[in-house]
Amino acid sequence: MQKFKVTFLPDNKTVLAEKDKTILSAAISAGVYINSVCGGDGVCGRCKVILKKGQVSQQLNGIITEEERKNNIYLACLTNIHSDLEVEIPESSRLIFDNPNSVGIGERLRDLYSKAEDIQPVEPKLKEGLFKHSPFATKIYLELPAPTLSDSISDLERIYRALRTYEDFPVIQTGLFNIRQLGELLRDSEWKVTLTLGKRNDTVEIVLVEPGNTTDKNFGFCFDIGTTTISGQLVDLNSKQVLGTKATYNQQATFGNDVITRIVYAGQSDGLEKLHEAVCNTMNQIIRELVQENKIDLNDVNCIVCSGNTTMIHLLLSVDPGHIRKEPYVPTANFLPVLRAAEAGININPRGLLSCVPGVSSYVGGDTTAGVLSSGIYQNDKLCILIDIGTNGEIVLGNKDFLVACAASAGPAFEGSGITSGMRASNGAIQKVSINKADFEVGYSTIGDKKPKGICGSGYIDLLSSMLEAGIIDKGGKIKTEGKRIRQTATGKEFIVCFKHESDSLSDIVITEADIENLKRSKAAIFSATAILVKHLGLSFSEIHKIFIAGGFGTYLDIERAIGIGLLPDLSRSKFAFIGNSALAGANQILLSNQAMAMANTLASKITYFELSVDPGYMDEYGQALFFPHTDLTKFPSVRF
């Protein structure tokens, strides 16, 4: 097959690509980010590129105008390579959000392929010792008696015999890999060995046999695989200590912003493979960085627990998620067997195990199960709600007797994606904002007290609430005043939160009317889903004892202001608790305790799924929530702007 060099500007990255492949596929191979919301269908028109040199052929579909054609603008997904090429990716095609005219954001989005960032997760307030410490992978050091003529059981049975003095494991399994090296290994190590035991589908597997005592080196990872953001945590399985937590954007974002686009993309030739590769790359990057920073040998990482929505878990395991979006919306599996991480393409110890937190249904996944687990709402006598704010928002209502969950497609706005100056809750993100009503001057604080780089979800909640309070925006979200921080652009007005010179950003940190619209839709989706779920169960908000708020908001979330914008219902503030990334926290518990793993299985079976879209009141409720705080102000009696 003939191959051509394709060079992408301004990154100046070159890749060899086969003749007739699309420019978009070459860019993905090169690790160069080109926006593509539709996943390469040629529909969204986001992947426009400028051809500087070379020959191509293109399928025309009306998205490229006559004028653009004259200017050598092509859709990367519909343009085939016919010679060596030089392709410039304009700023607009480097963005994954609505306003391509903003400046200085391209370089931030490149961090789809850049370093993962440290995050400080909020630990849910767990009862100490709720689950017994019995990690997914355990190491046991054995000093075996050397065989004699009178004690000549085989090497493998010698190990089993010693193991059973520790615990009466019903089924112990091991593979040929270990058996093949056992004879030499036991004798070379003078019968002193360390076994790594893994829990595998109600059996115990000897994952690894190592010479000598290596029990002090036993590490694991837990992950929350979100549609937009992937967070990973390195844990010392002996001390239970979290050694580091990092998050980065899911590289799958290249193939579309939400699960539906990803599922469609997975159905295309090579689509599943590319999505699988993207999630693996992202996870492997977090693993590599945390392992290097903590000076840990990758081979001492023995297991990994993944929570994620059902589509993400299917893609992680290269299982076609196609049926998730087709009625009656059935996934291939909610409960997945424990695998070797290597089978899924994840780089830890080659024998290391990977477990996925079981999910409930196509749209309520293991991340929700993990959230229910870590929030503890399943133990509560009284009614609780768990609201997990993410690209897929999930809401669970229940107590120790029952649990009902629904999902709301909220979009990635509160994760700082699809928003002009949005960023993840990491160092330099503005997370608190106040605005002086008199002169609209802005006070803010950032995560890590660094110079501001952008705004994270909790910052946007503060910002919107402050803008409402200061009268900068109206209840519909339109900027209604003037001032030195308010600027008119081609697509509407924007408010400057932080000027470029005060910031660590290449441009002013702003919020545009389009951003506000985006955030408003997100908060409306979450609020209306919660309200419909409560109504569906014949309850009212006043009967709710506690509301747990989860999501990637960093260390801080101002409940007062979240109510102020109508994201959360107007209840006594003491009823709310912000618990951070509850899916990651649940995965952490499962990583550290077999009892938590068993409880997750129980919970996933127990949680009932409620399909929001079949409720006749949902669209109405959503429409009413498209105001700050709400069309019906009687629902927010304590909010006064």
Added chain:
Amino acid sequence: MQKFKVTFLPDNKTVLAEKDKTILSAAISAGVYINSVCGGDGVCGRCKVILKKGQVSQQLNGIITEEERKNNIYLACLTNIHSDLEVEIPESSRLIFDNPNSVGIGERLRDLYSKAEDIQPVEPKLKEGLFKHSPFATKIYLELPAPTLSDSISDLERIYRALRTYEDFPVIQTGLFNIRQLGELLRDSEWKVTLTLGKRNDTVEIVLVEPGNTTDKNFGFCFDIGTTTISGQLVDLNSKQVLGTKATYNQQATFGNDVITRIVYAGQSDGLEKLHEAVCNTMNQIIRELVQENKIDLNDVNCIVCSGNTTMIHLLLSVDPGHIRKEPYVPTANFLPVLRAAEAGININPRGLLSCVPGVSSYVGGDTTAGVLSSGIYQNDKLCILIDIGTNGEIVLGNKDFLVACAASAGPAFEGSGITSGMRASNGAIQKVSINKADFEVGYSTIGDKKPKGICGSGYIDLLSSMLEAGIIDKGGKIKTEGKRIRQTATGKEFIVCFKHESDSLSDIVITEADIENLKRSKAAIFSATAILVKHLGLSFSEIHKIFIAGGFGTYLDIERAIGIGLLPDLSRSKFAFIGNSALAGANQILLSNQAMAMANTLASKITYFELSVDPGYMDEYGQALFFPHTDLTKFPSVRF
């Protein structure tokens, strides 16, 4: 790496071999048989070849004489390839036994690489319905309800739910392979699928999911992997019917005649790999032939149960057997996990499972466990003995309360190997012999009533006994008379059993004095081991209720004559039962019943190993048994020659 063409004559097979590789290794690659008892150490001098063309280098070690060197004779194992070669393998190097002067045997031994032969196994008389029919692999046909909005559990849980209506399986496992194809497969087959379930270490694995109802196609193999002979049986797992049984020489014989030589060879570079390959080739050949003859798709063979001595099982799984021959003689494993057959290099359905019958110790393997199982001695109230006559003879004494086993290195004589006119118990083998005392004329009958090709184990027993009776040989085994059937050769006398013209052999079918010596040592090893075991337990033969004789003797064994030569103790003939290949029969039971599998595990734990060589009386007993029937004739009161 430079490669040269090496052509082997008279087969005229050519293979590419790397420079500096030995001629022996090239021959093995070419599938050309060259004798090598020492396994390539350059010690045994059996692998002499004649160099017809080409350049070589050789290590000299005194085995090749000056004259041989002049005649271009080299040791294949010590001669390195330096150019394209033409190598002739003389008849003498095509033999694996002691008398290289016999003629016409080369072509028979080539069947190390030729067709496996049908054998008619003697079925042990089993109590009907002893074990419930529950084969190692079971097929279940499911007509699943299609998912609906109100019954939207995932595809995998739908299958689990349906399965659990059949049986309350505690742990069901399956792999990514099945999960990845599940979504499409279930829908394409309109929710009608057949599951193949395999028993795997106390769990149940969904081995395979197939569209439609394929329950009528479920086959398995059982094998007895002997040092000299490998027997395999194709079984319809639904009807329990044996569709065919075949045996062939273990291709490992190229690397030495007994387990010790094989273990030593395994310790050399590539040795383990070659031995592993040889046993796989042999088994795969039997599988392929039986599957083809029965017009069965290899993919419908879902499981395989292997009995074999401990060394054979190690080699099958590529586990180094090195420690078996080093004090304190400990194998890597007696109880092996269930594997995928493909992991061991065995070609059945790629997902199919392989189970090894658990062994007792380094020298009493799973073949003995299987023999105890099929003979039923473990259920008997009274004392029984099981004597399995093979290259490794195993003797078990016990009843329902206890079982003690020992092993005797008997050599391959009774398997027809290492003996001038020896052959396996297959069509054309002389298995009954009578000699007219007056003129020494020989009457015989063959298996399948074919023209005789050679003599099998039971034929040799008859023959020796008849020769003793007729006064042709003395009690030491020397031919003491003259006659037209008695011939003097360079190495001693030989007796012509069947002239070439009456036979289907390229030469006269004979028994030489060397053969008689060989057979005498074999029978002495078996008898003395049995006697010592009885004595060790403080018993006498008269206290034994029943003696089961097992081994690859075809359909017939004359107990009277076996006692007559002193192979078996002189007890009431009614106490003896010939049960054929008990190891294969046990493997068959395990293949067909999970209960038999569980019983095999119990038995392997229950049988006590007795190390014969530590008994001070053993060598003495062995020495006394080196006569026909025995030095001490009071032990054989009923024998009168």
